[in-house]
Amino acid sequence: MTAVACVWVEAFAAAAAERAEPALRAHPLAIVTGTAPTTHVVEANTAAREQGVRPGIPEAEAVARCPDLIRRPASAACVDAARRALLDACYGVSPRLEDVAAGLVHVDLAGLGRLGDGAAIAQRLQRAARAVGLPARVGVAGTRPAARIAARAGLGVVAAGGEARALAPVSVSTLEWSEEIVAALARWGVATLGELAALPRPGLAARLGASGLAAHDLARGVDDPTPWRPWAPPPFWEEAQELDWEIQELAPLMSVLGRVVERLTARLSAAYLVADALELRLALAGGGHHARTLALACPMGAPRPLLTLLEHDLGARPPQGPVTAVAVQASAIPRRAVTGTLGRAAPPAERDLATVLARLVTLVGPDAVGAVALADSHRPDAFVAARLEPEAAPVMPDVAGDSVLALRRLRPPRRVSVAIDEERRPVIVGGALAREARVVGCAGPWRVSGEWWDAGAWARDEWDVALSDGAVCRLARDLRDDVWYLDGVYD
Amino acid sequence: MLASLRDVTAGAGTAALVDADGAFDPASAVRAGVVLSRLLWVRCGGRRKAALAATDLLARCPGFALVVLDAGETPPRVTLGTAFRLRQAARRAGVAVLLVGRRRVAGAGATLAVRTWRDALAWAGSRRAPTRLAGMSTRVQVLRNQGASRPSSAVAEMLDEPQWWTA
Numbered sequence: 082m083t084a085v086a087c088v089w090v091e092a093f094a095a096a097a098a099e100r101a102e103p104a105l106r107a108h109p110l111a112i113v114t115g116t117a118p119t120t121h122v123v124e125a126n127t128a129a130r131e132q133g134v135r136p137g138i139p140e141a142e143a144v145a146r147c148p149d150l151i152r153r154p155a156s157a158a159c160v161d162a163a164r165r166a167l168l169d170a171c172y173g174v175s176p177r178l179e180d181v182a183a184g185l186v187h188v189d190l191a192g193l194g195r196l197g198d199g200a201a202i203a204q205r206l207q208r209a210a211r212a213v214g215l216p217a218r219v220g221v222a223g224t225r226p227a228a229r230i231a232a233r234a235g236l237g238v239v240a241a242g243g244e245a246r247a248l249a250p251v252s253v254s255t256l257e258w259s260e261e262i263v264a265a266l267a268r269w270g271v272a273t274l275g276e277l278a279a280l281p282r283p284g285l286a287a288r289l290g291a292s293g294l295a296a297h298d299l300a301r302g303v304d305d306p307t308p309w310r311p312w313a314p315p316p317f318w319e320e321a322q323e324l325d326w327e328i329q330e331l332a333p334l335m336s337v338l339g340r341v342v343e344r345l346t347a348r349l350s351a352a353y354l355v356a357d358a359l360e361l362r363l364a365l366a367g368g369g370h371h372a373r374t375l376a377l378a379c380p381m382g383a384p385r386p387l388l389t390l391l392e393h394d395l396g397a398r399p400p401q402g403p404v405t406a407v408a409v410q411a412s413a414i415p416r417r418a419v420t421g422t423l424g425r426a427a428p429p430a431e432r433d434l435a436t437v438l439a440r441l442v443t444l445v446g447p448d449a450v451g452a453v454a455l456a457d458s459h460r461p462d463a464f465v466a467a468r469l470e471p472e473a474a475p476v477m478p479d480v481a482g483d484s485v486l487a488l489r490r491l492r493p494p495r496r497v498s499v500a501i502d503e504e505r506r507p508v509i510v511g512g513a514l515a516r517e518a519r520v521v522g523c524a525g526p527w528r529v530s531g532e533w534w535d536a537g538a539w540a541r542d543e544w545d546v547a548l549s550d551g552a553v554c555r556l557a558r559d560l561r562d563d564v565w566y567l568d569g570v571y572d
Numbered sequence: 573m574l575a576s577l578r579d580v581t582a583g584a585g586t587a588a589l590v591d592a593d594g595a596f597d598p599a600s601a602v603r604a605g606v607v608l609s610r611l612l613w614v615r616c617g618g619r620r621k622a623a624l625a626a627t628d629l630l631a632r633c634p635g636f637a638l639v640v641l642d643a644g645e646t647p648p649r650v651t652l653g654t655a656f657r658l659r660q661a662a663r664r665a666g667v668a669v670l671l672v673g674r675r676r677v678a679g680a681g682a683t684l685a686v687r688t689w690r691d692a693l694a695w696a697g698s699r700r701a702p703t704r705l706a707g708m709s710t711r712v713q714v715l716r717n718q719g720a721s722r723p724s725s726a727v728a729e730m731l732d733e734p735q736w737w738t739a
Binding site for chain 1: 573574575585586593594595596597598599600601602603604605608609610611612613614615616617619622625626629630632633634635636644690693695696697701702703704705707708735736737738739
């Protein structure tokens with residue numbers, strides 16, 4: 082029989098705020114919404130609830146009940162980021178998830194036998210959620226409703242097939258019901274799910290209709306008739322934070338970004354991913370945005386190097402105004418496991434490499450640093466930017482390669498004047514390395530052309546020439562406009 | 573230069589090439605066996621000071637097996653103090669630094685200084701109208717070899733014979 086785990090975070094909006102500001106965990110906290118003076122509490126953490134702060138009461142009343150209460154405005158961005166973080170954490174345990182609501186995730190445990198029994202997987206899910214800053218409770222059962230109730234009531238693992246018996250002692254107040262059901266249960270004196278399950282179904286249907294039958298099914302732990310809606314991780318992972326105040330200086334902005342990047346990398350780490358590229362979006366006070374994209378030279382998972390890169394980038398191109406919200410988005414790829422061998426030198430540490438690359442980018446520009454790969458083209462000097470892979474497994478190329486002549490290219494190719502003889506071979510080259518040089522040795526032409534089917538068509542004759550000044554060069558005559566170029570010098 | 577990059581990248585190491593003029597030809601490198609994904613290419617666009625600063629940065633980063641500064645036709649002026657600091661940094665980080673230029677760059681700061689010059693050319697195709705440069709032979713002279721009193725017989729033999737490079 083299949084088992085389902087339910088991961089549930091109590092008072093999710095408060096937990097999301099605590100995740101964004103970990104210092105709040107030590108204080109009673111209430112999330113408030115509305116316009117003053119009619120603001121009211123949406124959610125409260127455990128410390129605040131113990132002092133009588135309940136969702137729905139006015140903010141003033143909450144402060145009267147708990148003078149030390151810290152209030153934070155409800156933030157959709159914060160809740161969304163935490164919701165995603167919880168899903169990411171669960172995704173590191175099972176690929177089959179159902180995103181039920183904010184702070185409520187169903188995890189299909191089918192095929193996870195190698196991770197242990199239900200209790201071991203529940204512990205693993207709890208650890209994963211804690212790693213992304215969310216205190217979750219986990220319930221495991223044979224059906225989704227039973228797993229939800231097990232998580233809320235702290236039952237842990239409920240044996241498949243024994244849901245009704247296990248849920249019987251749970252108080253009905255553990256679950257959230259409609260006002261009609263709550264009133265009816267109170268009127269009938271029903272206090273536990275077992276008592277609710279014992280009520281006759283036809284009578285419930287006659288008195289409460291479909292909602293009564295649904296409550297009866299829930300009390301018995303019968304599975305939902307709705308199909309499983311699988312959740313798929315999006316290609317980009319984002320972490321955002323709205324600021325209560327505007328930030329103009331780089332140092333406090335980096336402090337906020339540090340927390341955001343730490344949360345993002347914790348999520349990536351929970352899902353066994355690393356960042357491949359980073360996008361920073363800063364909302365500015367004037368209504369504008371400051372967006373930067375950082376192509377990482379190598380995939381990274383540690384927060385410090387990413388933060389160093391962001392700091393260098395923001396130092397070079399600061400935002401044009403005070404910042405009111407920050408968002409960091411990462412394009413993620415699977416983390417590659419690397420095992421060093423005795424004969425293999427350790428590649429540069431991620432942090433060292435990131436720091437050096439950030440400094441090099443500042444020194445010579447972002448387009449002038451990185452690895453390259455040959456482009457799939459016969460066009461001369463065709464290459465594309467590629468990812469530096471210092472941790473890739475060593476490969477022995479299948480070329481002799483021992484003594485290959487290197488061409489030192491001129492970028493862009495230098496235009497030269499060439500005098501040709503009656504056989505159309507170059508005899509004098511002007512404007513190459515010396516002012517004018519005689520051709521003492523010459524080979525060619527080597528005709529190459531390509532992309533004749535496209536707008537970027539090219540065609541040229543290449544000549545290898547030895548000049549009287551000692552240089553050995555490659556000349557090229559563009560066949561379309563009959564212009565000679567110095568392509569490079571043999572080293 | 574390509575041979576040393578090939579030995580490092582095809583084996584297991586990561587190499588960096590600081591290219592003062594942006595003259596590196598990836599196609600030649602691939603033919604020589606260089607694994608481009610393990611080579612960090614820094615193009616300095618003719619800025620000699622930036623090239624030297626980039627080399628200094630990379631020489632201090634442990635993990636690079638080889639850092640090459642291709643100084644090109646007009647190598648930057650490197651004071652003896654700078655050369656010794658670079659050498660110390662490279663030694664501490666365990667990085668080999670290779671400076672390539674039209675003239676000697678590091679002076680007494682170099683552990684090994686080698687001069688190469690062209691000896692002969694070979695052309696492919698018919699003798700009257702060759703179609704391609706087939707190769708080039710060079711000779712090598714060791715100008716400075718700090719630490720080794722005398723080259724081994726194999727090295728000495730290699731130094732005596734011209735080295736052929738195929739185009």
